[in-house]
Amino acid sequence: MDSPVEDELLRANLGFYDAIGAGDIETMDALWANTAPVACVHPGWPALHGRHEVMSSWRSILLGPAPPKILCVSPHASALGDVGYVVCREQLDDQTLVATNLFVREQNLWLIAHHHAGPLADWNVSEPQSTLVN
């Protein structure tokens, strides 16, 4: 069973995906940390650093011609004091991604400090393949 802090992290994580699904750039902006250093790795993209770069990317995604329809699946929250992270799958129309969302507590809110999403391979076996190494 998740602890209260993990529940808080899961709720914050859900808010993030709700904002993506709604194409709501104002809410998205409010969900990101203001004091902590922020970064973002969209699938296949180079890393973005700082609020300006990160929010510009979300504006181009959420306000673009095809804002993503996205579903967060199997989120797993871990608390590290005033920092926490959630690992989940992101189900899009045509692909499944794995995402890490890093949260930091600022003024009693869990805000996003870092997001990293990348593709999940199409596994035909039950065990990960050692050819896909890190």
Add this chain to the structure above:
Amino acid sequence: MDSPVEDELLRANLGFYDAIGAGDIETMDALWANTAPVACVHPGWPALHGRHEVMSSWRSILLGPAPPKILCVSPHASALGDVGYVVCREQLDDQTLVATNLFVREQNLWLIAHHHAGPLADWNVSEPQSTLVN
């Protein structure tokens, strides 16, 4: 210029890649957190949770027939109190990855709580493509 804490994070991050490059599973084991909840997302793999799953994956990678030759490029460290994260590129023989490494301070050591790596797309233009959305 990086702060002393960011320098510490960059050194811990370097140690992680040194252990991969050396195929040193004992050092790798020592680099991961003992108290904090740990997780790992290898490129294309589903998320692994807990020390047992995570270290099993590293054993299969580092002790396998072709342990990766890997170079950490352009690491960027961010400190969040007793937690920190490093975003960097991983240059392998045949591909470039983007990685997030999450560290937590335990007994005055920066240990890894989470690693997430995924492919960097082959950009032909200077701006990220909005088709590769999150």
